[in-house]
Amino acid sequence: MNRLSHELGGPISVLRGYFSFWLDGSLDHLPWSTRDEIKLGAAQVESLAKQAGVLVDRFARSSEDSNRGVPESWPVDAGQALAGPIHDLRAWLRVKDEAIMQQLSVESFSAVLVCDRSLILLDALVSQLAAAHMVSGDEAPRMESIDLSSWLRRSIHDLAPAVTCFGHPLVLDLPPKPVTARGNSTLLHVALLNLLDNAQKFSPARAPIQVVGYEKPGLCGFAVEDSGPGLPKSFEFRAFGRIDHGPGFAAPGVGLGLYTAKRIAELHGGSLTILAIERRGTRVGIQIPTTVAG
DSSP states (O other), X not given: OHHHHHHHHHHHHHHHHHHHHHHHTSSOOOTTOOHHXXXXXXXXXXXXXXXXXXXXXXXXXXXXXXXXSSXXXXXHHHHHHHHHHHHHHHHHHHTXXXXXXXXXXXXXXXXXXXXXXXXXXXXXXXXXXXXXXXXXXXXXXXXXXXXXXXXXXXXXXXXXXXXXXXXXXEEXXXXXXXXXXXXXXXXXXXXXXXXXXXXXXXXXXXXXXXXXXXXXXXXEEEEEEEOSSOOOTTOOOOTTOOOOOSTTOOSOOOSOHXXXXXXXXXXXXXXXXXXXXXTTEEEEEEEEEBOOOO
């Protein structure tokens, strides 16, 4: 419950704060938005906060009532309840003319970027809740054919603002030829977000983060490389555990960290790989089987 409250509360608090700054005049009003539109955005944040409060309360009750801690269907239902106001807020930011952002003050430009990051994190949490349902259950997730390069391009496009707004350039290195695998795009998206989120926390300021897609006999996957302090030699997986401190820690994450990524890889018949050198960075990857041609 404490973790879920932390994951929801951080981004929502940021959104509330910046909308209040716009409304009381502490920041420049968005030049493409009327005061009424900004008020509508603030009202959507309050709706989101209300839904989040109900969600955390439900999680607390279900944890007491269930030995598993995660009932059969509530993560999907809860995620659907949050999805509406999150979608509306992201649409409100995205339909504006990005060229006009160049006219904003530094403070207002930063507000837009941080709001967009918070919405990406909340949007990812909706997927995370659905993933929790699949990860914790015994039923195999629904699989589809995925072109690795196309999927990586699309996913990085969606997730980049959550990383680059803190000054970390993203470098995407795709396999030289098409690679097809069978996978669940929602689960893999959650895994990629977790790896990127950890990388941006522990990378030095403005250090690039590289995402690599690759193929080798019978296997394909993606890896996220950072130049942070690396994982300690004593590191080992713990259920729902994550390192939450260290150089470069910038903001709350969106979920269950490396453990979830590991479980997602296993649900695909694959594995999570870690190559870490202390004080020189970490490469964490998801490796799954390729689709056999013909």
